[in-house]
Amino acid sequence: MPAEYATFGLAPAMRAGAVLTGGDYEAHRDFVDFVVDGRPLLHRLSDLDAVSPLASDIPPAIFTAQVRGLLLETGAPLPGGRYVLYGCPECEDLACGAVTAVIARDGDDYVWRDFAWQTDDTADLELNGYHGIGPFRFHGAEYRAALGALLDGGAPASRRRVLLIGARVAVLAKLAAALRTIGIGADITRDATGVPTEELRQYGAVAFGRAVTEEERAAVRRSFEDAGLDVAHVDGLAPIVPLLVAQIEQALDRAPAQQRRLTGLAATDGAAYVEVTSRCRVRLTAHRLDRLYRTHTSEVFDGVLEPGRHRIALDSKAVKGEAFLVARTSGSVLVEAVTR
Template sequence: MSAEYATFGLAPAMRAGGVLANGDYQVHRDFVDFIVDGRPLLYQLSDLDAVSPLASDVPPAIFTAQVQSLLLEADPPLPDGRYVIYGCPECESLACGAVTAAIDRAGHDFIWRDFAWQTDEQADLELNGYHGIGPFRFRGAEYRAALASLLDEAPGGSRRRVLLIGARVALLAKLAAALRTIGIGADITRDAEGVPADELRAYGAVAFGRAVTEEERAAVRRAFDRAGVEVAYVDGLAPIVPLLVAQIENALDRSPPQQRRLTRLVAVDGEAGVEVTSPCRVRLTAYRLDRLYRTHAHEVFDGVLEAGRHRIALDAKAVKGESYVVARTSTSVLVEAMAR
């Protein structure tokens, strides 16, 4: 085992939710990711759609138990001293598969070793091991300080709620229903005047419909400024519910920009330019409005891209007229209008 130390840290992360082109829903999850040697461990393993056990939506007692488990202050949940590092974002069942590792203490240090993909009580390291990943030896003081700091914070403090402001009540109702389905709270109003500051602090984003005037938008911003609340503002691109959900997902992403996997999307003249920081699956969906304002959705790309910048030609029929492109990985969403 290598005697070299790896650095250990934590950072906010997101499993991107959304309304997919086929009508399926993908649940939004906020969690704390493990940063090993300056990079999210999730990205070093493989292109997984998974979350750590340190999710913001679990009850406080369970969150505390997960932290204590990683500190080896509780018995391991799996045989052979193994712990779940990443699990299914939908149900967290081991049967769906999980990344596990053995965690040991060596003097004051902590060691994560023998990473594996596991679907039952016993891990088959030869068949399902992540060979070449780890072992990681962390300095005890750094490791304990990072995890212990989570116990001083409110695990549910991610402000996963959106205030929807617009004139088209029927559209806003559909948008609110879609957001609630994927785990994001949503409220509808015409303005924020007179709303108590404590209520405004519950929101992480404000989304404006296209019909909201600049004067009305400024009034909403003043209300949040007076309350001392910093939120992300979303200018709705079009009355298309999945597109608006994607914009809101992007606004709610609290992960550090330097830790994100999907970093760039450009949509120009029937092409999409995408940049990713590590190999991952990328899905591109095009939405367009026809002359009768009917919505058309097309999956225009679904594949694994290597780290770097990529130019992807899109189906001309999918992006003609007023159209928009959504790029999605498991942890990030970007949206752009097609420029001509």
């Protein structure tokens, strides 16, 4: 392949939702990301909290219109032949900022160039251009095949629904409410036996409370296996709602492992070890239970990390007793119990 060409592909991605301290939250979004030369384009754009226009929760007609726009079958939505590649995950308003680029045809090829951060109809390339990114030239056949597959029924299926199984109804109710707040549906049950396959198919994960026996877990797994469904299973670490939300977000992540930004987390009572594949902001939150079974939450780190493995010292008070650590980037979540 000539050096001037880049490969083009698509891959499932998500913007991880979160229940934050103080009652705030961040919405969960599933979307399709653009993969250029084997790497998600979003990862090239520093630490950007954004989603592509190809999201699973937009109406089918709008999704189709977005795909046809990228194929240049419709006119550009912004002056100068510019298209939105990534926008605000909460409201998708251009005023919040968006990554745009010119998409043009050159013979049979498609070219993406002049990437910029844009907050109104006009892009200032000198002030807000992404210098050093692009231009990218894609073979027309490869480009059309990837996007065309979305028009042929390959749009991302939204399985943002979780089946919650446990003994502590109050905790499950709070967890279900928290999940619904960030855009993840949740149902509570103790027995999935006999549930129709069509109902089971809507779930992307099953979460078990600590009091659920192994026999009960096995019965639930068999129900999904008998229906020919492969879902993620979450063993709840502790009855701490933000922690359980993070575990479920981790389970719902469908992005290929090689295309994730946050790839490793280990935690001891003295340090956390975090591995990232590209420069990004990482937030570490510690959750713990004291001897009276009360919950405590501490924000232990919030900063930008370069690619590689990092050691981050932890305050022993923040991880005293039975403790757990949650690591977050804008698109990934990892959860680990703190070891001694």
